[in-house]
Amino acid sequence: MKLEEKLEHSESLGGRSPPCLDGMPQANGKLKANGKVEVSVKQEADGKSSRLGKSLNTYTWQEVQRHNQGTDQWLVINRKVYNVTDWANKHPGGHRVLSHYAGEDATDAFKAMHLDLSIVHLYLKPLLIGELALEEPSQERNKNPQLVEDFRELRRTLETMNMFSANLGFFFLHLAQILTLEILSWLILYHFGSGWMVTIFISILLTVSQAQSAFLQHDTGHHSMFKKSKWNYLMQKFVMCHLKGLSANWWNNRHFQHHVKPNIYPKDPDIDVGPLFLVGDTQPVKYGKKKIKYIDYEIQHLYFYMVGLPLLMPVYFNLQSMQEMYLRKYWTDIALVSSFYIRYFITFGPFYGIFGTVLLIYLVKFLESPWIAYVTQMNHIPMKMSSEENQDWLSTQIVSTCNVEQSFFNDWFTGHLNFQIEHHLFPTMPRHNYHKVAPLVRSLCAKHGLQYVNKPILKAFGDIVRALKKSAALWVDAYYE
Template structure:
């Protein structure tokens, strides 16, 4: 049977309630669920669309799974089939996010990454080409349908409890913490001078401010804080660009890929350490069998501490951010990043000079880097890593992440990323609500026999080195056992 449907949108997957989406891709209507907002979005979509009426059919999972190439991408969301091939290049989250989900049921990942998907559904309509055949299950047959249903029911429960609503005061207090620490550092150097001891002390204060700024940036990159999308986007670019000196768009593209396909080789940039590091049970063996040896991977757990951890942020991430801004000629992000350096020169230039201020900036980033690296990697490197697995959303995130025990210090020290399981299951949930959700998630894991890993922080840090040492041993064994190719 063939159906007719008139598209009502411009093909955008943009949720205008999300602060991280580029303005040129957003609708002008007000975000939210009000009739006025919906009407405004619909009017703009219709004005821009002008697309012909299209027919759509019913498809089997076998047919859909064939459309998983970069030049041919279909997605399934709530049993509806969408052809997103033509939209991929304009997707604000990056084309790779869509490509990684092509040929799959993307219902849960779509819902997870959009705080308010109602507006987005208006823009999905031009991409609609059909629906699943009535005899087809809601998800691919390799997925645990009962687990998927239970997880979706859990999400509805959390929405009813209003746990996805952000506490504006919490985020302003977090921002105030960052600004107060930076102001205190300036007052100290202004009053006591720029001696070595004072410089070390203010470097510590600025490092804490930068780390907490990273956690704030992370939170604001996932969810809507304000009702108006333009204020959300302004706040995130202010924190990421002006307070951190990084490109907001680069961070969004990088981080969305990490969330969509966590711990999947070639899809999650957070585990793409090759050729410096080999991770997981698969990658080291493949490198060993093929006699690939860029470094002595048997000692990679040592390199991680002395090379990767301190230089990850000031060298690698900064270089990636600058390169993306340059390639895209992203003048808005460039202006925000320049304002970060101008602010430092105005604040500390009179005491340290131009070169001294530059050294201060990168010394602070050098101190910040291990803190951020350990906090972000302790929940992923020791966990399961896969190749091209297509599991349900709940299983994928639970198996690829772990938590660190809750305490006031742990919550502050990690920016609530000690609740990594809950964060990955519900990326748009405000971090101050993770602890309320954790018991429900743990109960669902127990019901379906999935491990809910919760560690002391020191053990979690130690597991990074232990895991890297184990992966290095796997590489060494495969390298020595197989003859030269």
């Protein structure tokens, strides 16, 4: 079924626009003869609020865009203007997520990242300071209103199709896989002793368990497992902190920034890998022109194998997690991460001793590291990286993200992050539905001339190194010019 047919079908089912977060109706998109969307905003931009008992202030986009500093942050959601300056430091997703959208329309990012809108509304309401003036468009003027409305219509269609409802059996099957591997590794060690062959075998079992735990905590971190946020929160704490030994808060603060502004300097922390690596087209040139040479970047695609792959998990992520936990005093995370190490010492300590158990933990993290590095980097490193361009949500995600072909193995090996495009567009969608919505996303991209990249997994792995080699060449040209 084509996208247009899906949209017509959803409307035939009574699929009208759901109410906005703030209780006001969403813009009703009408198609003009010239193909552009005429957004009816009269009701939304009425300028009166019976709930507040007074008229709302009205603002132009030019006025909103001035408030884009760390100490002065406004943003727009469904044509309503919110001052989030004081709320930023209390934001559960981290203060940087809000600052990344200061002075911009955050409607689609807001809808994408939040699961329980009724709860979020309670926090938004006191932050409301006004709305866009009647004559102002619903998005900034540089954005394509037809594309924005088509994407929102797609989301409404997917909501009608229940694509955001999780199959709990699917997720508990994955949790059972993880726990089974953990228990099996101990049973094998108990029955066969701690010989080197047994140690290698249980290390492999624990590596698979750790990698699959990473994918499961990713689901719970995005609130795609349970309908209630609190259950996702508790499950993520258990999986990330207790099963993996990393801070859930650290991951959330870092990962949500990546989602709202992927591959955008300096907002996406995932591409801030200097001075060890230079990525994209602009960072290498910047380093080269400034004659910066911390390392011989000309061979960065080679030492990626020696440094990037084996040290991502045991060194880089582990140290970052510990540092943020203690500096920010995440006491719950500290207690649960401690329980991870206590569990390992109780389980494996009688066989390996304290020092041997520490070595086992880091051997497993060392083996897991290439797996996670390949899966997390293959979708973004080869794609476009740029400074802030304030594009619409669909374009922002598509140009910076690619997919890997579907197969049973690829789905399992990547935790369904081979559907990275769908995941980035709809972060709270359960991963078992990605393959169902992919044809609709591909159709929408084709309609608006956006390239939907889907490649074999081995090519995706190789593209990481090819992208690093390309960036290295740009650095060489700038450095020696």
